[in-house]
Amino acid sequence: VFASIVQAPEDPILGVTVAYNKDQSPLKVNLGVGAYRTEEGKPLVLNVVRRAEQSLVNDRSRVKEYLPITGLADFNRSSAKLIFGANSPAIQEKRVATVQCLSGTGSLRVGSEFLAKHYHQRTIYIPLPTWGNHPKVFGMAGLSVSTYRYYDPATRGLDFQGLLEDLGAAPSGAIVLLHACAHNPTGVDPTLDQWEKIRQLMRSKGLLPFFDSAYQGFASGSLDADAESVRMFVADGGECLAAQSYAKNMGLYGERVGALSIVCKTADVASRVESQLKLVIRPMYSNPPIHGASIVATILNDRELYNEWTIELKAMADRIITMRYQLFDALTARGTPGDWSHIIKQIGMFTFTGLNKEQVAFMIREYHIYMTSDGRISMAGLSSRTVPHLADAIHAAVTG
Ligand code: PMP
Numbered sequence: 001v002f003a004s005i006v007q008a009p010e011d012p013i014l015g016v017t018v019a020y021n022k023d024q025s026p027l028k029v030n031l032g033v034g035a036y037r038t039e040e041g042k043p044l045v046l047n048v049v050r051r052a053e054q055s056l057v058n059d060r061s062r063v064k065e066y067l068p069i070t071g072l073a074d075f076n077r078s079s080a081k082l083i084f085g086a087n088s089p090a091i092q093e094k095r096v097a098t099v100q101c102l103s104g105t106g107s108l109r110v111g112s113e114f115l116a117k118h119y120h121q122r123t124i125y126i127p128l129p130t131w132g133n134h135p136k137v138f139g140m141a142g143l144s145v146s147t148y149r150y151y152d153p154a155t156r157g158l159d160f161q162g163l164l165e166d167l168g169a170a171p172s173g174a175i176v177l178l179h180a181c182a183h184n185p186t187g188v189d190p191t192l193d194q195w196e197k198i199r200q201l202m203r204s205k206g207l208l209p210f211f212d213s214a215y216q217g218f219a220s221g222s223l224d225a226d227a228e229s230v231r232m233f234v235a236d237g238g239e240c241l242a243a244q245s246y247a248k249n250m251g252l253y254g255e256r257v258g259a260l261s262i263v264c265k266t267a268d269v270a271s272r273v274e275s276q277l278k279l280v281i282r283p284m285y286s287n288p289p290i291h292g293a294s295i296v297a298t299i300l301n302d303r304e305l306y307n308e309w310t311i312e313l314k315a316m317a318d319r320i321i322t323m324r325y326q327l328f329d330a331l332t333a334r335g336t337p338g339d340w341s342h343i344i345k346q347i348g349m350f351t352f353t354g355l356n357k358e359q360v361a362f363m364i365r366e367y368h369i370y371m372t373s374d375g376r377i378s379m380a381g382l383s384s385r386t387v388p389h390l391a392d393a394i395h396a397a398v399t400g
Contacts, residue, residue, distance in 0.1 A: 012132050013372055020370040028368040029386045031377040034184065034349045035253060036316055039383045044316070046251050048308040052298040062294070067287045069278045071100020071259075075293040078300035079259035083180075083213055083227050083242055090234050094267035097274035099260050099281065100288045103253075104214045104245025105133060107260040111210060111241045112141035113280045114262070114273075121173035124210065125166070127151075129374065131184045134177060134212075143175065151186045156342040156354060158188050167201055175208045180242070181226040182215035182348025185376035189219065189347050195229045199236065209233050209240040217249040219347045221317035223310065234263055246296050248349065249313055255292030316380070320349065323382040327351075330391035336398055349380045359397040367393035 010018055016032025038044050056062055070076065076098040080091055090096050101107040116122060124143045126134050127150035135145045148170070149162030167176060178198075183189055190198060202209060211233075216226045233240045239262075246257040260277070264270040281287070299305045328343045343351050355363070355375035363369045369390055371377045382390065 016370050016372055019364070023368055023370075025368040027389060029370065029381065029389065031369060031371045031381045031390075034248065034378045034380065036248065036251060036349075036380040037383065039319070039385075041381075041383055041386070044251055046309065046312045048299055048305050048312055049250060049252065049295055051308075052295045052305060055298060056291075056294055064290065067100070067290050067293070069099075069281050069287050070274065071288045072290065072293040072297055074301060075100055075257075075297040076259060078297055079244055080261050082223065082300060083216065083230055083244055083261065084234050084263075085224070085227070085231055088231070088234060090263050095264050095270050097262045097264065097270040097277060099274065099277050100293050101243075101258050101260050101281075102285070102288060103247050103256040103258040104212065104243055105137060105258075106256065106288075107243035107245070107258040108134070108137050108210075108212060109141060110277065110280055110284070111243055111260045111262070112138045112143050113284075114277055115175060115208075115210075115241075116142035117280070118276060119175070119208070121171065121175065121208070123171065124175040124177055125170055125207075126177045127163075127179065127183070129185060130177070130179070131212075131214075132372075138177075146170070146174075148176070150183070151188060151352070153354070156188075156352065157345075158190055158194070160190070160194055164197065164201060167198070167207060168205070170205065170207060172206050173208065175210050176202060177210050177212060178229065180211045180213035180216065180230050181228075182219040182350075184214070184348070185350050185372070185374060186352040187342075187346025187348050187350050188352070190229070192228060192232075195232055199232055202233075203236060203238055211240060211242040213242055214245040215248055215348050216244070217310075217313040218317055218320070218349060221314040223249075223313070237265075239263055239265060246292070250296060250299070250309070251316075252292050252295065255295070256289065257292035257296055320379045323379045323387065324351070326384060326387045327379075327382065327391060330387050331394060334391055334395045336391070336395045338398060349378055350376050351379055352376055353394070355394070355397060362397050362400065363393045366396065369393050 020030040080098045124138050125148045128147040148166035149159045152159035211230050217223045219226045242261045244259045247253045324344045331340045353375040
């Protein structure tokens with residue numbers, strides 16, 4: 001009965017790793033997936049995560065019972081505080097419904113399933129470009145996907161005018177997906193001034209903000225600074241949604257830990273919203289896994305572990321920034337034609353190099369350097385050892 005099924009294409013981002021794994025060259029470098037690597041090119045388990053896990057293992061009172069549909073209460077409370085701020089009036093007024101979900105992706109999916117079922121306007125505007133999974137997640141949930149201008153290839157910066165025009169022309173009430181910080185794939189974020197203008201426009205048109213926060217702490221190294229955009233929207237008393245991921249900032253990729261928060265106008269509404277979120281979650285996966293959320297809750301609720309986390313997080317962010325400078329310097333030293341200052345201006349895990357499809361294919365073929373076809377490279381996958389090789393490849397791709 002399945003004989004006529006056609007082969008599906010590889011996922012464009014995860015497919016880069018599949019191709020990388022097949023490559024036998026000792027020179028190969030994977031800059032496709034946004035996963036942090038050490039200077040030695042190894043995946044990193046944070047020390048603070050090891051400590052939290054150890055304390056969980058040692059605590060014999062911990063069992064493996066099912067969590068509630070909404071997940072671990074301690075985790076939800078601390079996740080809301082992390083993104084909205086410890087003293088957020090919205091939290092104090094109990095206007096926030098937070099549910100534990102399967103990392104950032106699962107949080108986006110639960111949020112969009114909820115909106116498709118209960119919100120009057122089913123169109124979501126996503127930035128152009130955006131993370132490749134966004135349109136698929138929202139489309140699968142039953143939302144209809146439109147785009148707003150975001151990146152200007154000419155300046156390799158924000159197309160702020162285009163953004164305001166497109167959101168200004170969106171139908172009243174439309175949902176707008178915003179990257180809280182460290183926009184993926186461009187590394188281009190609005191300034192706080194620009195965020196304020198976006199906020200005013202969106203509120204004046206009744207557009208509903210849906211924040212995707214996958215890199216809190218990774219953009220600037222400061223958890224508070226990277227949540228500033230979200231907090232501006234919550235401070236005005238209006239509604240918003242926020243999807244949080246602990247994949248990058250705690251290095252918990254495979255543990256699939258995340259949270260969806262819906263900020264409402266009143267505590268009563270938030271409680272009804274939560275009851276409906278349970279109806280979305282129950283038939284999807286019943287309830288979320290316990291281990292990763294317990295690690296996060298342990299760290300967020302212990303002052304010493306929390307401080308240690310912020311130090312380790314800052315070290316990861318700083319190493320990425322160092323890679324930006326090393327790559328920029330290496331291209332400058334080679335006299336590679338073009339302006340490469342965007343490498344040090346862009347923010348977060350990725351650099352949107354500006355290399356085209358053909359140049360990317362050339363670098364994979366000739367230099368065994370793997371990246372997505374849009375020319376996005378993960379700075380977190382680079383090291384002092386691989387920067388010269390990458391700079392040689394870019395130089396050859398540009399001059400060849
Ligand atoms: N949103 C963005 C913008 C991302 O870059 C990612 C990860 N690449 C995610 C969401 C989701 O990641 P995860 O499901 O692993 O938390």
